Amino acid sequence: MVCDFEGDTANWDMMKVRCTLVPPEKMQARATRAQHNGTLYRQKLKHIGEKRKDEEEQFGEVKTRKYDALNYVAAPFELKTNICVEPQQFNIQTKDFFLPSLQQIGDSIKDIREFYCPRGKLSIVPKSLTASLKRITEKLVTFLQEETFSLSQNSGLIDTAKPRLLQETDGFIFIAKTLCFPLNIPYSELPSDIRCDIVLMLPSQPAFVLTVVDNDTTEAKKYVSVARGLITSLNRFIDDDFSAVFGVVCKSHLDSWDTFQSKLKTLAHSCSRFVTFDSLYMSEGKYDKLITSFWASVAKVEPGDQFPDAERINFLTKEQCTVLLENMNSKYVFVLTLPKCGGTTLMLEVARRLQNFLPTYLMVKSVEDKSKYRGLCESVSTALISESPAITDVLDNNCESERAAVTESILPLHDHETIKITWTFYNQKYNLC
Structure with a gap:
């Protein structure tokens, strides 16, 4: 049972209490979201083993990293090799x-x-x-x-x-x-x-x-x-x-x-x-x-935002390509990156490719990036990590068709009914732990 209090908490006599019966699994989900709201980005990845169901309800053993609370599956290979050489x-x-x-x-x-x-x-x-x-x-x-x-x-x-x-x-x-x-x-x-x-x-x-x-x-x-x-x-x-x-x-x-x-x-x-x-x-x-x-x-990688020279075709590195392929069949992907390791290039390429078959929403950290990448996919929004915005701030909830989301912020987009695929790119330089 969940009790919701309405009114001014400073005046208990004027409070109204509404009690609702909630299934245990929903109680756990609510508690989890409340516990991690606004501070999820501060947590560290943990190495655990888990069992996951595929679309036919069959169990498969997966050894991966994930956040304890949310159903994000971390990429099996992190982007950690500094790209310091010229192509x-x-x-x-x-x-x-x-x-x-x-x-x-x-x-x-x-x-x-x-x-x-x-x-x-x-x-x-x-x-x-x-x-x-x-x-x-x-x-x-x-x-x-x-x-x-x-x-x-x-x-x-x-x-x-x-x-x-x-x-x-x-x-x-x-x-x-x-x-x-x-x-x-x-x-x-x-x-x-x-x-x-x-x-x-x-x-x-x-x-x-x-x-x-x-x-x-x-x-x-x-x-x-x-x-x-x-x-x-x-x-x-x-x-x-x-x-x-x-x-x-x-x-x-x-x-x-x-x-x-x-x-x-x-x-x-x-x-x-x-x-x-x-x-x-x-x-x-x-x-x-x-x-x-x-x-x-x-x-x-076709010429575009990261590689504006239209006279050249660039290619992903082995590390970038491995992250792309090993997670291409997943619904929720979490990619841990280090600075100057190609995370932005891969993020934009993922958004571009998802847009090929799903309306895709790209959420970036700054207004400058929003302007720079406008036109890459269905919609480009800003979502600052420190604010942990609600889904309604970055998505059009009136849309009923299936969509994909690529974001630099940790948002609980997997709870959103129309979001079919989510890729989150998490740069370690924002880890405040």
Whole structure:
């Protein structure tokens, strides 16, 4: 039971008491919010183990950092490497004559590739997966390792039995709830029944870009334009013609190898009618170039607020890219940064990419930043850490559509009904403990 007092606390005779029955879980939530209101930013991160539910109510073990009181999941990798060197120009073999010059800090693209795609093994990205994505990945890996491949590119995509994946053979699986975020691909509104996007690359077979859905609906079929966006992005950083077999796959197709193989054959024959054989053909050399092209597409930062030079394309560092990818499937992300470690660049890039498929609200610390980043996403507001403003001060509560929020202040946005994704960037120089 909760008792709310109304009136002047200095005059107890004039006080009114209103008693309300409140469930225990709501009592705990209220107590937690009251305890941490206005002082949450003073607390330190604690290393703990927790069990979290995914969207299908399945439990998965997660070892991470988080605030005790709120359901913020800290990024598994902090931004703590000081970026004190100037970007260096570099070249990628490409057939795009209009591609601006490229510059990176250190060997960012090489470092990202070596971290995620060591040679001689099947690489699965990201390394941390929710329970539902992990189940889909495990089924796919089982098919690759135990079954035979019957889409021979060397015979024009006709039936030929061939081992799909041998031990000590390169292979690449990238799985995300949507490719719009990691590949920076615009799409107005994601279909509700999409479960994930999968990019599959093997050195001896055509590349596949598959969208896993509950039901093969009209909206899901329109969503394949995202796969075309990926193909376009990769073609910017490669000197070969590239295309992929892409389409929609229902979750039921993953129940058995026969149904999954039949669906892949249907997609392969459909796609081969509209692209050249050379663009689908894969060799070890082309596979190697495509992996580099993929990571350049993921790490690419278009000219904008942080990099105003329109004649150059910059790239995220390995540390920035890792934080981006390992948290791309999470709803509540907390990134701990140190000064001059690329936190602002990553924050703006996250906001820009979320805006591709969700109206995104960016909350910054100063009026100068608000003016500077205006136009980056749906709305830019100021939210000073010391004031801990209410949600109503920074969001339009009349909006009923789902939204995303990227903020430099610790706000309880995960309690807001329409906020689907929250990224909080916390700079340690504001830690007053």
